[in-house]
Amino acid sequence: MNGLNRGTKDGYEQEISSSDSSDFITDDERLPTSQPHPAQESAGSRSQVSTDHQNVFQQYLDEPPRCYEIEAEGADTWEISGITELKDEKYAGPRFKVGEDFEFNLLLMPPTRKNTSAYSVYLEAHPLKAKEDENWHCCVQFAIDAWLPSEPSVHKVNNSFYRFNPRITDWGFVGLLNNRQASDVKMLKASSLNITAYVRVIKDHTGVLWHDFLDYDSKKETGYVGITNQGATCYLNSLLQSYFFTKVFRKKVYQIPTQDEISFGYNSFQQYLEQPKSVSLSLQRIFYSLQTSDKPIDTLELTHSFGWNSADAFTQHDVQELNRILMDRLESKMKNTEIEGCLNDIFVGKMKSFIRCINVDYESSRIEDFWDIQLNVKNLKNIRESFENYIELELLNGDNKYDASGYGLQDAEKGVVFESFPPVLHLQLKRFEYDFEYDQLVKINDKYEFFDSIDLKPYLDKEAPNYDENWEYQLQGVLVHQGDVSVGHYYAMIKPTPKDEWFRFEDDKVWRVTPYEVFEGNFGADSLTIDPRKLTREQQQEYQLKRHTSAYMLVYIRKTKFEEVLSEVTDADVPSHISKQIKYEQEEYERLRKEQEEMHLYANIKVYTNKGFLKYQGFDLGPNEEDRLNFSPDLFEPESFSLKFRMLKSESFSKVYDLVAQKLGYDVDKAKQFRFWSIVSRHNFAYRPYMPIPRHFDDPKNNDITVNQVVKYNESLMSKRRRTAQSSQLILFLEESSRELKFVSNGIFELKNKQKIPASFFSLEPFDVRFEKAVEIVSSEFSLPKFESVSDASDKIMLFIKYFDQDKQSVKGITHIIVPAENQVEYLTELLNNLMGFDISTPLRFYEEFGLNQIQWLNPSKSFYKSELGNGDIICFTKADSEVNPNPDRELKTVEDIYDFMANRCHFKISPLVKVDEDEEEYVKIAEDIDPIDTKSRSDSSKSSLNKDFELWFSTMSNYQALAEKIGAHIKVDPDYLRLFILGHSNQRIPLKRDTVFRRLIDKIPKSQTLEIQYEVLNVTLAEFEEMKLCHVSWVGQGICREQKHEFFLPRSSTIDDLIDRLQTKANIKPQERQNIVCWAPDRHVRLSVYPTETTIDSFDHLVIGNFPNFKQVLEHGSKTSKLVTGFQFFGKVTSPHGLPFIFDLIKDEPLSKTKSRLHKLLGLSDKEFNSVRFGITDFKDVEYLDSEDTDSIVLFDVLNSADIQICVDHPDRSVRKGSVFEPSIFIRE
Template identity: 35%
Template sequence: MSYDSDIHSPNHMMVDSQDEMVVQPTQDGNDPVAIIEPDQLDNDADPLENQPLATDFEAMKEIVLPPLLEEPRILEDVVDTWTVEKWRSLPKKEHGPVFYAGGFPWRILLFPFGNNVDQSSVYLEHGFEDANSIPDDWSCCVQFGLVMWNRTDPSLFCHHTAHHRFTKEESDWGFTRFLELRKMFQPSWENSDRPLVENESCNITAYVRIVEDETGVMWHNFQNYDSKKETGYVGLKNQGATCYLNSLLQSLYFTNAFRKAVYQIPTAEDESVNNSAYTLQRLFYQLQISNLAVGTNELTRSFGWDSRHVFEQQDVQELSRKLIERMEERMKGTAAEDALPRMLSGKVKTYVSCIDVDYESSRIEDFWDIQLNVRGIPNLQESFKDYIQQETLDGDNKYWAGDDHKYQDARKGVIFTSFPEVLHLHLKRFEYDIQHDTMMKINDRFEFPETLDLEPFLEKGADNSEPWTYKLHGVLVHQGDLNAGHYYAFLKPSKDGWFYKFDDDKVTKATMRETLEENFGGEYKSSLMQSRSAFSKKPLMRQMNAYMLVYIRSSRLNQVLTEVDQDDCPEHLQKRLDDEAAAKEAKRKEREEQHLFLPVKVITEQTFKHHASTDLTNFDTNPAEDPAAARFYKMKKQATMAELVETVAKDLNQEPREVRLWIMVNRQNKTTRPDQPIMDLRPTIEETYSRSAGTSRDYALRVWAEVADETDEQGNAVWPTYTSNANGVVIKNDLILLFLKYFDIEQQTLEGVGHLYVSKEKKVEELVPIISKKMGWGDKLPAGEQLAMWEEIKPSMIEGLKAKQTLKAAELQDGDIICFQKLPERKSSGEILGKTLRLGDKNSEESLKRWDRFDDAKAFYDFLCHKRQIRFEPHPRSDKVDMEGFELVLSTKATYDQLSERVGEHLKVDPTHIRFFTANASTGAPKAPVRRAGNPTLGQILNPSSYTSQNPQTKSNALFFEVLDMSLAELDTKKSVKVTWLSEGITKEDTFDVLVNKQGHIEDLIEAFAKKAGIKDEREGGRIRIYEIHNHKFFRELVPNYPVLSINDYADVIAERVPEEELGADGRNFIKVIHFQSDPARAHGIPFKFLLKEGEPFSETKKRLEKRTGIKGKAFEKIRFAILRRYDKPSYLTDESVLFEEGGNLEEEASLGLDHLDRTRTTRNGGEMFLK
């Protein structure tokens, strides 16, 4: 009988995950595709020709209980048969008799007429009578098969099989669609002459296999799973695609000696999120003490990664090298200075040894990890043999052994002289496939042992005072293919304990089979693949396999896995994290109690006087930072308004009866003004807020606190209006509450003055003496001085008030704002009120002279509506090294010329010589220069029309500037050439933007470049070579009379001093040099020309190359040199090679390749790998 995919619990709230067979829609949404798990393939095999009888329980067991992928130890097999009679008379649900397996009761659960389907439903369930008596953590892993068969003819049967982790919550599991009802009672069952259920009776046999749950998580659904509780360890959160990083970090964390060394890095003076050593310490300590999975956001930010990097899978080996390298740098000069080299670095010798004469050339270098081949190699030991395999140099490829021995047959290879305490092995699971012209993942089977003996791979005479045996302590796994996949790790934290699987935020125990066998790769076992040919001729390969192994030397296990306790962590770090935890707990408690409180924001006379902008305050600013911000009070919702008045009065150092609060309302024009005083102080704050629902844009009660100017004999406040009589009736007279602001022309400031009460019937001109007195100018203005007044209706609507108009006619009401100013000399009120803003008027002489000063408040209000604080930074390539960044407050209506004028005034330079650059919103780097044509406004410069719909939060308020040696008008006659200057071989690069006349030649470019770079010209310093490169390859050298306009835009321009030895040399004796990593197609760095000398052995040539490149010490020693020819593999050179003979005669076809690590290369996914 074929396998049924509908396996689940009869409980409607418990549906099987269908891990036996998953049906998913195809990409085009048409026919479904069955995705078959390998351990279930037997069940879909074609029916056997000679099936056993259902009464042959041992034979049937082989069919219904096939081998499991997990290969757990079998604890007990039990077979139990239930005879079902009077089928049509059975109730909706029926139980079979209880039987025991594994010490627990079990029984068959039958829905004879289906569990809401037109098929019979059969399940296995535990038989505990009282489910409440079952321990909460009870579980039992069971593989089971259910067979329904004819009692008279046992050759007629139907079977299904499954496995499940039974728990208190998941007490039953089985098959909702076991068998169609119409088929059960058909007279002929599968070409027989009788039905399966005959005379309303049949047998149902349960085959129950209890298997060992060695790890405690087999077939676990992981609902409410607690890693810390179950294993003692916590995982790492996945930021998006950082599972590869999580695996590596866990591996380094459980290398205890590495963790201790990281803790020893001094970071007390640099507790910055940009310090990768500090963030790694934080991460390790959190892994040590936390009960929940830890995030890696701080660490990746310290790497300099943005959101793009955390969603890209980076190269793990390169990440490992860079992270360890960065930590080694931070450890220099500390107690842990030699810890990492001692722990992680070994030595390998590269040699060429003559066969017939006693001559050998060799060099020894350090290694931090080893890359081993996987393709076509069965196991780790064989891969090591492949790594040290010798190459014979004979025939045309003989080795030059110097003048004494000439050309000799020789053996070339590598051999290890020592291995580190902790050995990192990277398996080459990703390789370039020449047939498909792409990178491919290699899923070949590759075995690795739990104990590894490395002595056979050491040179004779190596130090054998300790055995070179290593224990496996880490297996880092990739599951998936080249383009998509998942990373996790199997790690052994202690010397003799378990391996654990670290899968992002989840940690579980792991068996040795899970750690080893399941990660070897290759085909699934044949016992699980009996029916593979029914589906595909190709073998089904495991997609999960090891890509990195961590071995620890057996004799150093105690040192490497040394105990790490809390005292090892820096004290300052513990205190910082404890403080953060306490603050986090306080915030959590605050959130929990938040529903009990309501924030209150209060405007006072003092905050208003500090306010220098529109409206009465900015409710969004912080009172601790801005004295003009509304005061903030966190009040209990059930507190009365009287309690709020007491709190505010105490804060203002006033008596509560001298303070009253006005409710603030949002007007239709989007301003917020006081509406009326709160007379009844008995309601709660919540009730008052509810009554004013809709008056506040945020969840806060907004009020204005008024302090009485006078009191009566009893000390009670005397309020000008809104007073209560003895009966509690509120009396409102004709006085209105107005707020006053003063625009100071001389200081170009706007400030709050205070409030006043005035009758509606008064004229505007009658406010002048009141204002004069309030400002301390006397009872009236001095002779010849006048005031102009405006009503601030809203920030963008400022209307002048007429002197003879009454306040009522001007439609003024409670909470309105009047702005006043002194009139400048020889300006009438009519001239001021009728004047239009000239900012941006290109034809106005005054606009160009005094565009950033304002003669009237209306113009200043317009400035406030359009002002932006702009950050100016010198362009990174600017040669004005003494210039620093600064900030200016400017109007977005300011034109390019006005912007240049203001910046030039600040920098004390000619404004016509300033060029501006906008900033990239994502990286903050400068973009292309701003075009002056059309004299655009600052708003147009910062937010071009194509981006006007962008989120205001993303608008940039930064510009880069560059002070030129010429005006922008003269600049239009120049061509900008980006020149990279090589001042120290090729190790130091400085890039300059050089301006040269468009009609000029390379000799003019050289002259301009020397001046720009501040170096000696050719007459004093020697000849300068200019050449173009493309894709890291030498393109061509540009001669002095070559036109500047003909320089290729796609090529990079390189400048260098011509070495003295190359002056006057024959041009045919040069060879082009390129840098590459492993494959010539992976070129990097800056190529150059190099002079060959006839008959010079390469040992001498290397000395000149070291001087020519500027690469020194170990970095140069690690370089391998090869002759590169088109369509041919690199031909690597030895110290005895003669480069002139190898490549000198083929200078157009051959080049010299320097094979070394590209520290700026992109990963296979395209993302740059870097650590700050």
């Protein structure tokens, strides 16, 4: 439904187009109800006279939108007689002109259907120049007033506004009058009724007033394009638009050298697209696309260059953090280039932090760079007050005097002052702050003003070198957050040129905005001082929108640098390789689009060949790119892939012969020696030849047979399900009689007997080279055999042969054979022995390959028929002796082994662990260290291998020891001393144990995916290491709430003293402090037990350790004036404890005020945090808070006389920050 709902307080009117009105007037029960509008009054309830047009305009039309002018106003009255007698569906009133370009008329729709009673009235617009402008529109505020000419004070009026356009030319009110409402009956029963239209045309200088943005073209309307939102990347989109229109920055980004990153030398467009791109290149490409594209662009390429996944794209991050990290990455790319340091010239200013003594001539100061300025917003009115707040002096006196070198303690002033501001100044408004009282991030929505221009000289150091220059700044960008902490939306208001014209960049849309929208619309709003219930619904909605819409980042440009910063970016500024890349991609995408449109006209043809089979190691006849789980291009030689091409279905099939011959490098005449077989997908998804294509199709002389006819024939051989999967795809096998096993093997046998083949022939390696040579020799000496008949009627079948070479740990295709099905399997033995150069009597073992990891031994004495072998089946053979007496040095010893490996192999990248965890460092050898097992044999070159990455394929059916042995052999380290980690999601490092079951851990990982394994070399065996105890330690030297967490592996027989030895350097424990160490074991945040340091650690998972001289004294010697008690932390309820429980010493006669002061020091909280803390005592049922102002009358030493009563501290858990839309932290890949 179009428009806003506005109805009378009787609940029958709704604002809508007449074309949609049938949805509302079929029966009374379906008429929607709505809240009353201030301009609506029932008949007889108002004193306004309807004929007083000027007053009606003022009283019943809203004020024109801010910053918009009235173009024209006009009114017209339609006199209607006998309204209840009207029977047609729609009536049009007379037209009247308002302004120079539009005419209007009223439309009346009486109740023409049964059980309806509503009279609907609409205003219709007619452009006078519609033929000249097909995209016309007219923004109108209007009121429709029904009144009795005999008694003008009897009225019913409603008002609205609308953007009339070619799609919707009328707008008005369903049920303006209703003969079931007593207030309307008088007007409807009268002999005549007048309806007056009051029309105000608004001059739409932005072009988007009341626009619904359907069919909106940002480029056409504004000259700029937006950026598509990936999910929650609107914050990134707004920042990118700000970067883009900081044109001097765009020019510098274009100058980053990236010309060598992308290559055009790839076989496919997809491979070209998969090339990794740096952040710099991606940003250059985004800028160029924003500069040249007619459509919104996306940021997928950029976020991929960041190293983000789809989850990161749905996480909102802190714009300031993103800005700084991105600038850091760009700076690093600019190092050692002509533009090194240029970002500092654009964005970096300088500020001085100082402490200046009041009574002596002494000042301590330092000058540092800043990329942006964070301004406080809370309790401040505008950015001027924020700057004053920023440079406000802090007085150091009394107990807080400054220790001035050589002058002792002095009264002093502490503050900051700016030395210079950059040409482009980013101001971060601190709209988000952490509320310690409520333990969550909150947004400050209060009204806070910023200005179109501001003079920053008052905030400069008067001693600064350039103080006397012009330091006025002009606003160029406003980045806006709309919403609250947990949910929100980001967009940007930007002035792209020195011309005073603002645009709103909201994801994929861009439109002009008024100064009011830029400024007043983004100030936020103070809390209401009146009862919200006194506001209308529209006023409440307007207030809520305004309060939750506020600027969080401002971009100011120094006025003296404005022209330089915003000077136009020309084609000459764009690197040629960027425009070349984008142009190529656009052409390719257009080609693919056209191919998609014409796809139904083409057949995709895939041809498997004997040549490819000879190079192939894997299942089936060749690599299958459609098998996403088992395919990886790294596994196969390029020559093993099938031939692929596309042909019009209407083309002659004879062209397939010529094209295949050409792709194989043959003369065209050799195409006469081809026979194609139809390949179908079996139930186990194996692709195998099924039948030769019928002879009349297979005859290259037959030009009448089309590709489409062969496709249809191929589909007829498949089930309906397989046919759908292979729609418009033709998969063929090319049979060449010159490569058939019998022809080649028998030819070699004869030529060998005739001594026409030298003995050295059989030593040619690799085998595929020898086979090609054999085909060449035999084909030159003997006539090629004719293709043998294979059909349902014949007894012959075509089989494929593979060979498992145990020495080379490979299984590769050999060739095909056509053989009578009644022959025994052992018929192949002599043929293969002769071909392979084995002794003619060498026993062979044969296996049938069914599919992925599905093989079965074949009884050589059985026939092919009884072995259930048919066309397209694959037989793998090996020497029988190699399986009976396998080579012990070979990992894969049998055909079953290698097929199992091929089915379960996984690609690993192996690298040394870069940073050793603190808990393990004592047991890990660094790369330069020599392994204790190899102290004599390790060479310098083998040491360096510890630092190098390498890759390997490993079966997930193997165990940890097998993987450790492979890695150990490569880096020359005893595998028993290796500890391995697998990198999981977000590079989470998962340690592997000796009993790790890889099949469970990484089952069904696609072979195209590379998993990362990291290793570290231990100086104890992994078995010994896994028996150690992992002990978690909290060092509380800086306070209970400022714990430092450490983890250490130690032998289970170790003591707490041993643990402190490990902790000492980490926590910087001084030798003299060792004697004052106190240790306790926490229990579920509440209880604790203190232990002497000679206690063994075997039974502890977590220990708290700190330097507490007073506690130690009481524990060892006791005391009459002090005693130790325990305490814990909680938030709100004692059943919600958190943090570490603690020990505390109560001192006899010490007032509570001093006790609290010592507790403050023990906890280690800041003054701000401590102010929100409440102390109490509890028996775990109730809490007695110690909030009394008379703190000196309470002595806890006297109060806590039972072990069941503890001190409790009520404050939020600072270890978990909740409610932030900016978590987790941003990272951008180097």
